[in-house]
Amino acid sequence: MIAREFFERSPLVCARGLIGAELRWGGCAGTVVETEAYDAAGDEACHTFFRPSARSFVERHQAGTAYVYLNYGMHWLLNVLVKGPRRNGFVLIRALEPLAGLDCMTRRRVVAEPRKLCAGPGRLTQAFGIDGAVHGEDLCGNPEFAFHARQRRPRIVADGRVGISVAGELPWRFTLAGSRFVSVRARDFRIVTQKKTGTASKNHPGL
DNA sequence: ACACGGATACTA
């Protein structure tokens, strides 16, 4: 199980590091293939920018806590609170590759194609049965409801965040390279695997 | 292309 210390780093590092991890949720499981980073300070797209309740949430909870909210009146979106020494924020879980519990997901979602079961932030919460009851829950306690470390270091692609009206140009969305289970195909194919040299630091001044 | 739907945070 991924321990709390993992989430005690910057939003960008956590968002990138979760690609390839496995999310287990009761009888369901999936590989994280798409995330987005949100910075609690200065990021106009982060809830903390325009919601006092979100700022309070960051203050009152520790890293590794689930931040779940209802968007557009019908879709629950799963975020993980991260609190680094320099920066706080959230990681939005945007897509998973289904690994276990496919029958259960299909029952909840009423779609046949496995590719679309968890290809989107609202779709994966519906498939996993995640809703407002999860808001504020610790994701570092029960291994049955937690992230688990990836086996190998995956190839990761960074590009702009999607679905937001502001600050979408920031390359803060991360996808598993070549995955057919992402919500939106990456426009930019920069590989940003965690090497010490290369484009990663250059394109991510927030780090 | 558009309808669907509710919580949050504004204005008063």
Add this chain to the structure above:
DNA sequence: AGTATCCGTGTC
């Protein structure tokens, strides 16, 4: 109370 906005999905 009324209004604007919002990290989306499915079907038109």
